[in-house]
Amino acid sequence: MSLYIALKSIVGLIALWIFVYYLWRDYRxxxxxxDVFSIRDQMFVFAANGNITFDHPAYTILRNRMNVLxxxxxxxTLTRLVLIKLTHPLLKNDLMEKWESAVxxxxxxTQVRMKEFxxxxxxxxxxxxxxxxxxxxxxxxxxxxxxNPFRMTDMKERVIVVFTVEHLESDAVEQEARQGRRAHAxxx
Amino acid sequence: MATPPSRKPPRxxxxxxxxxxxxxVLTIIGREIIKWGGLVLLGRYVYLAIAILAGKSxxxxxxxxxxxxxxxxxxxxxxxxxxxxxxxxxxxxxxxRHIEHVIKSKNELEKILDSKRTSSDLTEKxxxxxxxxx
Numbered sequence: 443m444s445l446y447i448a449l450k451s452i453v454g455l456i457a458l459w460i461f462v463y464y465l466w467r468d469y470r471x472x473x474x475x476x477d478v479f480s481i482r483d484q485m486f487v488f489a490a491n492g493n494i495t496f497d498h499p500a501y502t503i504l505r506n507r508m509n510v511l512x513x514x515x516x517x518x519t520l521t522r523l524v525l526i527k528l529t530h531p532l533l534k535n536d537l538m539e540k541w542e543s544a545v546x547x548x549x550x551x552t553q554v555r556m557k558e559f560x561x562x563x564x565x566x567x568x569x570x571x572x573x574x575x576x577x578x579x580x581x582x583x584x585x586x587x588x589x590n591p592f593r594m595t596d597m598k599e600r601v602i603v604v605f606t607v608e609h610l611e612s613d614a615v616e617q618e619a620r621q622g623r624r625a626h627a628x629x630x
Numbered sequence: 631m632a633t634p635p636s637r638k639p640p641r642x643x644x645x646x647x648x649x650x651x652x653x654x655v656l657t658i659i660g661r662e663i664i665k666w667g668g669l670v671l672l673g674r675y676v677y678l679a680i681a682i683l684a685g686k687s688x689x690x691x692x693x694x695x696x697x698x699x700x701x702x703x704x705x706x707x708x709x710x711x712x713x714x715x716x717x718x719x720x721x722x723x724x725x726x727r728h729i730e731h732v733i734k735s736k737n738e739l740e741k742i743l744d745s746k747r748t749s750s751d752l753t754e755k756x757x758x759x760x761x762x763x764x
Contacts, residue, residue: 446699496744512750
């Protein structure tokens, strides 16, 4: 191998390293946050139009979940998801149960919209987990033109995926609660 | 004398927190090993490339030979790639500056309708807070 090719390869590999570990991760995280902000804004407008009150638990719980996802989006990785699923397969998500019972109190049309916001959120998290690795993106993305597992109608049927993603979210919500308690303790 | 069978006490919330924290640490350690291990491997290749030439060529020789070998197609690829990087990084900076401009007024307007409006606690540019980084 000539010196020229060796130097070119080294420069290329260093550039690829920076791209994969810094630029790509930042881009995917920003893209994920943009998705969640968009869902949160749409839900806000939905509430502002009088469809649901701002203090209804179905609204506040889902909004808080979105806030937590926005804040800890950088912590959602496939490795973490797999590890949590393997070590805590039967962990219950109390917050989601509360949210579901709060949604059931709403009129049917509002229920449908709130569930749609929730599902879109789950799809965004799942998509973020899959695409956060550049190599995974390169491997998976081309097939999305043929089969798109992130389609909402398909995702509705995949209860396990929804449940698994909610697992990861509940961990982040608890992390947020822990930090909140710690901050409160410091202030007190 | 037979000992009574030991029963595992039920796991408390703190046990779960500890378990999740351990998983976090495990994930971070694995990620950092792969990330910096890759860079160390790259460093080794650079070292090997230099070691082969030690005593045979000077840096000036290498530079001249490198430049002499550059083809037009390589130069085009170089400008295309570096241009793409500059464009992407510039766009990102612009987007973050735009978010910083519009977010304050948007949040204040939302607070008029929802006085108890909760926030994501991100920075004004929409990036991760320094204390939250893993």
